[in-house]
Amino acid sequence: MSWMVWTLPTAVFFSTIAAMLAGMTAWEVISPSVERKGFLPIVTTRGDRLFIGLLSAAYIHLAVIGFTSLSIWLALAVSVVWLLILMRWG
Amino acid sequence: MNKVQSNKAWFLVLPMLLLVAFSAIIPLMTVVNYSVQDVFDPNTRFFTGTEWFVAMLNDPALQGALLRQFAFSFTILAIQIPLGIGIALLMPKQGWRASLVLILVTLPLLIPWNVVGSIWQIFTRGDIGLMGWGLRELGYGYNITRNPLDAWATIILMDVWHWTPLIALLCYSGLRSIPEAYYQAARIDRASRWAVFRYIQLPKLTNVLVIGVLLRFMHSFMIYAEPFVLTGGGPGSSTTFLSQSLAIMAIAQFDVGPSAAFSLIYFLIILLVCWVFYTAIMNLQKDKS
Numbered sequence: 001m002s003w004m005v006w007t008l009p010t011a012v013f014f015s016t017i018a019a020m021l022a023g024m025t026a027w028e029v030i031s032p033s034v035e036r037k038g039f040l041p042i043v044t045t046r047g048d049r050l051f052i053g054l055l056s057a058a059y060i061h062l063a064v065i066g067f068t069s070l071s072i073w074l075a076l077a078v079s080v081v082w083l084l085i086l087m088r089w090g
Numbered sequence: 091m092n093k094v095q096s097n098k099a100w101f102l103v104l105p106m107l108l109l110v111a112f113s114a115i116i117p118l119m120t121v122v123n124y125s126v127q128d129v130f131d132p133n134t135r136f137f138t139g140t141e142w143f144v145a146m147l148n149d150p151a152l153q154g155a156l157l158r159q160f161a162f163s164f165t166i167l168a169i170q171i172p173l174g175i176g177i178a179l180l181m182p183k184q185g186w187r188a189s190l191v192l193i194l195v196t197l198p199l200l201i202p203w204n205v206v207g208s209i210w211q212i213f214t215r216g217d218i219g220l221m222g223w224g225l226r227e228l229g230y231g232y233n234i235t236r237n238p239l240d241a242w243a244t245i246i247l248m249d250v251w252h253w254t255p256l257i258a259l260l261c262y263s264g265l266r267s268i269p270e271a272y273y274q275a276a277r278i279d280r281a282s283r284w285a286v287f288r289y290i291q292l293p294k295l296t297n298v299l300v301i302g303v304l305l306r307f308m309h310s311f312m313i314y315a316e317p318f319v320l321t322g323g324g325p326g327s328s329t330t331f332l333s334q335s336l337a338i339m340a341i342a343q344f345d346v347g348p349s350a351a352f353s354l355i356y357f358l359i360i361l362l363v364c365w366v367f368y369t370a371i372m373n374l375q376k377d378k379s
Binding site: 006058 | 122135
């Protein structure tokens with residue numbers, strides 16, 4: 001595994017993603033997702049909303065670290081809140 | 091009614107998942123790891139955090155390459171999609187003519203990227219190339235190594251020549267799958283040629299066009315060999331697209347950290363654009379039905 005040059009932050013990042021996917025699978029088994037329309041202009045399932053949330057989180061992080069001098073933790077906080085809003089009302 | 095839902099079929103996808111893990115997911119994870127470090131070798135590496143991302147996002151050369159890339163991709167889409175549909179509509183429907191035209195149309199698709207670049211490089215040369223020589227004889231000082239506009243026009247022409255056949259073939263197969271009854275109904279209603287196209291052919295082409303647009307966008311967004319051989323990214327950097335900037339950084343200069351960060355940004359852009367395309371077109375269809 002040394003060729004993959006792991007670092008702690010990236011390991012935490014990938015573990016979180018893996019945990020999210022596993023959690024989504026368990027959730028789907030317990031109560032299958034129903035397509036619905038929230039504030040997003042399209043009909044989405046739970047998985048769609050997670051994908052949209054993660055993709056926008058990536059862009060939020062890039063925007064914050066690339067074009068502002070704000071802390072990356074702020075980007076993370078905004079992304080988490082946005083993801084939760086998206087999952088609940090999106 | 092008792093409907094049993096079984097998800098066991100998903101296990102059949104497992105071998106594919108394993109394959110993708112080794113060919114795509116694990117390498118991608120490694121790229122993420124590289125992007126936050128300055129790696130000299132596995133034992134000599136330093137954690138740099140977001141430094142490479144900041145540098146890449148604020149690099150004027152890369153921003154320029156990104157803008158050129160979008161300009162290129164949207165230009166070729168705007169030309170190739172209508173042209174491909176047009177060619178497909180004109181292609182004969184059956185008999186030996188259909189086979190002959192199919193072969194002729196497909197020919198450019200069979201040529202490897204590098205060779206396409208070389209063909210056009212020779213074709214556009216002022217001394218021995220038919221197009222370069224011809225344009226000069228006609229009085230236009232055509233020169234792709236000096237004039238950015240000429241270089242751009244040539245690259246777009248080359249891509250249109252190479253890839254419009256793909257759209258034409260996709261549309262041709264889409265058109266062939268329309269049952270004759272639709273056309274008969276249109277004739278009974280005395281529908282005009284335009285009405286037939288707009289309300290019968292175009293809706294039936296939506297599916298293949300989604301695939302066509304996606305394929306062409308991703309292809310053109312990753313274009314490398316053809317402009318590299320034809321213009322080498324020049325004159326100046328006027329035809330240097332994203333993948334060429336990346337190749338210079340990663341292979342020529344061996345800056346693995348910055349190029350990993352750049353690759354991830356590149357990947358995110360492709361992911362977003364494809365998702366938007368796909369969702370938009372799939373929802374358009376859902377609204378219709």
